[in-house]
Amino acid sequence: MKHTYEYPRAALTVDCVVFGFDSAQAALQVLLIRRGLAPFKDHWALPGGFVRVEETLDDAARRELEEETNLSTVFLEQLYTFGTVDRDPRERVVSVAYYALTKPTDHTAAASTDAAEARWFPVTEIPPLAFDHATILDTALVRLRGKLRYEPIGFELLPPKFTLTQLQRLYESVLGTPLDKRNFRKKVLSHNLLVPLKETHREGTHRPAQLFRFDPVRYEKLRKKGFLFEI
Amino acid sequence: MKHTYEYPRAALTVDCVVFGFDSAQAALQVLLIRRGLAPFKDHWALPGGFVRVEETLDDAARRELEEETNLSTVFLEQLYTFGTVDRDPRERVVSVAYYALTKPTDHTAAASTDAAEARWFPVTEIPPLAFDHATILDTALVRLRGKLRYEPIGFELLPPKFTLTQLQRLYESVLGTPLDKRNFRKKVLSHNLLVPLKETHREGTHRPAQLFRFDPVRYEKLRKKGFLFEI
DNA sequence: TGACTTCGTGTAAAAATCACACATTACTTC
DNA sequence: GAAGTAATGTGTGATTTTTACACGAAGTCA
Structure with missing residues (x-):
């Protein structure tokens, strides 16, 4: 055979x-x-x-x-x-x-x-x-x-400095669902992986937004301890 | 070139x-x-x-x-x-x-x-x-x-008829953490994807256990509606 | 200075998760 | 058939997480 x-x-x-x-x-x-x-x-x-x-x-x-x-x-x-x-x-x-x-x-x-x-x-x-x-x-x-939904890869699609609104729009686009602004901010900030910058994002005719950056080093440390980045 | x-x-x-x-x-x-x-x-x-x-x-x-x-x-x-x-x-x-x-x-x-x-x-x-x-x-x-953790694939490792204790042991082995018996049962039963059978599992010198089977048809329907099987 | 637009923030209700203990059932042995 | 043994099956209260929701603040422009 x-x-x-x-x-x-x-x-x-x-x-x-x-x-x-x-x-x-x-x-x-x-x-x-x-x-x-x-x-x-x-x-x-x-x-x-x-x-x-x-x-x-x-x-x-x-x-x-x-x-x-x-x-x-x-x-x-x-x-x-x-x-x-x-x-x-x-x-x-x-x-x-x-x-x-x-x-x-x-x-x-x-x-x-x-x-x-x-x-x-x-x-x-x-x-x-x-x-x-x-x-x-x-x-x-x-x-x-x-x-x-459970890994911080969204930041790879944003510039190094970004606003929370940009991040939220990204999540909404990819996941296809609207998200509540206050709850979203609470959640992403709760991980302590976003570092607020001194600068702000000024655009158009309105109040400027706080800029943040993602802290990959800190994330890596947490990840090794079994931490999951959930949104 | x-x-x-x-x-x-x-x-x-x-x-x-x-x-x-x-x-x-x-x-x-x-x-x-x-x-x-x-x-x-x-x-x-x-x-x-x-x-x-x-x-x-x-x-x-x-x-x-x-x-x-x-x-x-x-x-x-x-x-x-x-x-x-x-x-x-x-x-x-x-x-x-x-x-x-x-x-x-x-x-x-x-x-x-x-x-x-x-x-x-x-x-x-x-x-x-x-x-x-x-x-x-x-x-x-x-x-x-x-x-x-989020798909019902554990059943593929068990016989068609199984007890909740067997299922729990499986999850514990694979995930590497002990799970609380009452909470585990509450959770897996809450999905209504396990059908209790008329039979029981009799083994050894103790009370026999209820046998269940997994309902893949029902799961498929739920899954299409965006349902996630989370443990 | 008033109109406009987006930013940034807190609380209370509801839901989910967690910790936890004992009576029940069947079999075995004496 | 009584007592011992071993695993099954079940509920509640405390804690944490999730959800829903509205308005003053900060800046630009006319």
């Missing part, structure tokens, strides 16, 4: 779901690139590409992100591996998907790629995507929503 | 972390097989093997599980993909790891494999493992602990 069997080699890719948050519009966004080559030429797709033999999966994801979107030093985490047989019409291709969270400062960098057209899309207005990228995107959204 | 580039093919494997729960000893266990071939000959390892070109990753995991451990129809979920360059001394091998939860009825089936020696080990007494399987196992344990 046993065959002599030459181990198959599969083409391996990484694909990245890059999230950004537009505070002005309070909209969660995803970075897509337009494909220049077949298959799915001219379709929008997740940035990604083939894994090289001498690099880890994480390295491949970072490299592709940098090559295709000019983004570096972002929060990047493995999401899921997609391995249905026909997901690529050419041949068997297995894709290890990642998701990335970017700060607004990175946004212009990402947009200015000229290798391929790159654009931010609100998650509510995603165009048809190449391959099974719509599935990958859905998976990433579910993961992001889940993580946001 | 662009090379002509032959896409690399990587050898792809699946590895499975198979969990079982021994109610008698209140011990979470993992199924390991002893390798018959180099590398790591005679070392203990996770069951797994190469992915074939014409099968999905999930199919490959199920097939390997069946071939190596006689286990079928178990709870199986993708865990993480391990892709460091040197994890296999022979060549670049990327492994998509899965974790499985088995009911006690499957345990003897698993043990009786003769293709390779297979044995259950308490998670507290894991021998040195081949490759990076210790890392994979750790990842699976963390995932299991996390999931158990």
Whole structure:
């Protein structure tokens, strides 16, 4: 019953779901690139590409992100591996998907790629995507929503200094529910992980808001003791 | 700057972390097989093997599980993909790891494999493992602990009919904390997902315990409405 | 100086969590 | 058949957490 069997080699890719948050519009966004080559030429797709033999999966994801979107030093985490047989019409291709969270400062960098057209899309207005990228995107959204509730990853989508209102809008956009202002502030401040800054955020025609930064060092200490950042 | 580039093919494997729960000893266990071939000959390892070109990753995991451990129809979920360059001394091998939860009825089936020696080990007494399987196992344990707190997957480790004490012991073993009997029962029953049966569990020299079964249909309905099974 | 807009704050009611002890039931043994 | 043994099954009050909710303060602009 046993065959002599030459181990198959599969083409391996990484694909990245890059999230950004537009505070002005309070909209969660995803970075897509337009494909220049077949298959799915001219379709929008997740940035990604083939894994090289001498690099880890994480390295491949970072490299592709940098090559295709000019983004570096972002929060990047493995999401899921997609391995249905026909997901690529050419041949068997297995894709290890990642998701990335970017700060607004990175946004212009990402947009200015000229290798391929790159654009931010609100998650509510995603165009048809190449391959099974719509599935990958859905998976990433579910993961992001889940993580946001018990890990402090929202800060990865905000500038280093942010106001509590910005943070609240972010949570509301991602989770899809309105939150009570006073209760939200009470809760996030109760962890003592937000450091109030001397500066304020002045914008428009109203009272300026207190700026905060997230304290990752303190968080790391607490996390090791089993602390959960719950919202 | 662009090379002509032959896409690399990587050898792809699946590895499975198979969990079982021994109610008698209140011990979470993992199924390991002893390798018959180099590398790591005679070392203990996770069951797994190469992915074939014409099968999905999930199919490959199920097939390997069946071939190596006689286990079928178990709870199986993708865990993480391990892709460091040197994890296999022979060549670049990327492994998509899965974790499985088995009911006690499957345990003897698993043990009786003769293709390779297979044995259950308490998670507290894991021998040195081949490759990076210790890392994979750790990842699976963390995932299991996390999931158990807000998804009803504990039932996958118990027989179809079980007592509340068995369920409590399971939670205690996996989470590593003792739980209050009255509070635990109040909580799990409050979801109305456990159906009391007419039968009782009679064992030893003491009062028999009420048997329950989990109602997966009802859970599915609730889950779609955003219900979270929290313990 | 008045109109406008967002910021920042406290309290009381309701709900969830936690700590905790003893009578019940069946089996075994004498 | 009485006494001993071992695990089951059950309720309450104290504490903590969550929820709902409104208005004065601070700044800009006309």
